[in-house]
Amino acid sequence: MRLHPVGTWQDWYQLMRVDKPVGYWLLLWPTLWGLLAASHGMPSPLNIVVFVGGVFLMRSAGCVINDYADRKFDPHVERTKLRPIAAGKIAPRVAFIGFLGMLFLAFVLVLQTSMLVIQLAFVGAILAAFYPLMKRYTYFPQAWLGMAFGWGAVMGWAAERGSVFDSSIPWLLFIANICWSLSYDTAYALGDREDDVKVGVKSTALWFGDKAVLAIILLGCMVVVLLGAVAWQYGQAVQMAWLLALIYQCYLCWQLWKQGEPWGFEFFLKSHRVGLLFCAGFVIDAFI
Numbered sequence: 001m002r003l004h005p006v007g008t009w010q011d012w013y014q015l016m017r018v019d020k021p022v023g024y025w026l027l028l029w030p031t032l033w034g035l036l037a038a039s040h041g042m043p044s045p046l047n048i049v050v051f052v053g054g055v056f057l058m059r060s061a062g063c064v065i066n067d068y069a070d071r072k073f074d075p076h077v078e079r080t081k082l083r084p085i086a087a088g089k090i091a092p093r094v095a096f097i098g099f100l101g102m103l104f105l106a107f108v109l110v111l112q113t114s115m116l117v118i119q120l121a122f123v124g125a126i127l128a129a130f131y132p133l134m135k136r137y138t139y140f141p142q143a144w145l146g147m148a149f150g151w152g153a154v155m156g157w158a159a160e161r162g163s164v165f166d167s168s169i170p171w172l173l174f175i176a177n178i179c180w181s182l183s184y185d186t187a188y189a190l191g192d193r194e195d196d197v198k199v200g201v202k203s204t205a206l207w208f209g210d211k212a213v214l215a216i217i218l219l220g221c222m223v224v225v226l227l228g229a230v231a232w233q234y235g236q237a238v239q240m241a242w243l244l245a246l247i248y249q250c251y252l253c254w255q256l257w258k259q260g261e262p263w264g265f266e267f268f269l270k271s272h273r274v275g276l277l278f279c280a281g282f283v284i285d286a287f288i
Contacts (some may be wrong), residue, residue: 005083005090005094006091006093007090008089009174011084011089012084012090012098014083014084015063015085015095016064017059017060017063022268022269022272023059023063024059025171025272025275026149026181026272026275027055027059027152028264029181029272029275029279030150030152030173030275031055031155032156032279033173033177033230033275033278033282034152034158034160034170034173035048035051035158035159036158036279036282036283037153037157037169037170037230037234037282038160038161038170039175040234040282040286041266041283041284041285041287042286043156043159044160045231046112046113047113047156047159049109049145050109050110050112050113051152051155051156053106053109053160054106054109054110057102057103057105058106058124060102061102061103061106062128064099064102065096065099065128065129065132066131067086067095068085068092068095068099069132069133071085071086071092074086075087076198076199077192077195077199079195085252088194092189106121106125109122113159116158117158117159118157120158120164121155123151124148124151124152124155125207127144127147127148128148131144131145135196135201135203136201137201137202137230138202139202139204139206140182140207141203141204142181142185143178143181143182144185145185146177146179146180146182146185147174147178150173150178152235153170154170157170158170162251169230169233172226172227172229172230173230176226176227179219179226180219180223180274181274182204183219183220183223183266184216184220184268184271185206185268186205186208186219187256187265187267187268187271188268189203189206190205190212190261190264191206192205193205212263213260215254216253216267217253217256217257224246224274228242228246231278231281234281234285235284235285235288237281237284237285237288238282241277241279242278242281244277245275245277245278248273248274252270252271255267
């Protein structure tokens with residue numbers, strides 16, 4: 001049967017990974033870190049709408065451009081060969097137009113903020129657009145992903161404070177997210193190593209080799225250390241939430257150490273809860 005190149009809504013649902021929401025959480029929590037930290041848990045309603053909407057659009061756009069960039073690789077990889085572009089359900093040109101449309105809608109949202117945030121948004125768009133190419137040239141595409149996702153924290157801080165140089169906090173959050181992405185996305189990449197070698201792309205899972213589990217754990221520890229440096233500048237609720245996040249991260253690391261690489265995907269799926277716990281501290285702190 002000949003498939004329509006525009007695709008059905010179910011094909012776009014799959015292409016945008018709406019059926020796999022963990023990616024939305026992993027972008028949402030760092031963005032909310034910036035908003036909540038800058039506003040002491042009480043960001044403006046407009047900023048909440050702009051940034052939550054932006055998270056949905058930018059993560060969806062990132063998935064589309066990733067599959068567009070990998071359209072020649074995905075058909076040869078067992079895990080990705082049924083993705084809509086790889087399977088011929090959505091034509092690459094149509095997918096690229098969809099990507100541009102999502103960027104346009106995200107830009108409309110960011111126009112509701114300040115000139116500083118608009119300028120920062122262009123940097124964020126560049127980070128998102130070039131991420132799919134990084135695995136062709138570097139073993140550290142996960143670090144680039146961390147910059148792309150962590151930039152939301154910097155933008156969120158700027159939206160509330162009107163500056164990104166009035167405090168070290170947005171940059172601590174940015175660096176924490178780079179470490180976080182290196183940790184959880186390396187865990188995710190553990191299961192792709194054979195296919196990555198076959199198609200000729202790179203990842204930290206390949207670079208770390210048999211030390212990958214140890215690297216994931218050490219990077220996970222670095223995340224909570226950096227978040228702790230932020231938490232201790234706020235009230236007890238934020239500090240207690242950080243302690244819970246620390247305990248949960250230790251649990252994830254222990255499970256990975258005990259069960260080894262086969263538990264890597266579970267580590268990836270559950271890591272976002274560390275970010276959720278940290279966010280909750282700012283919200284609770286605002287009401288006590």
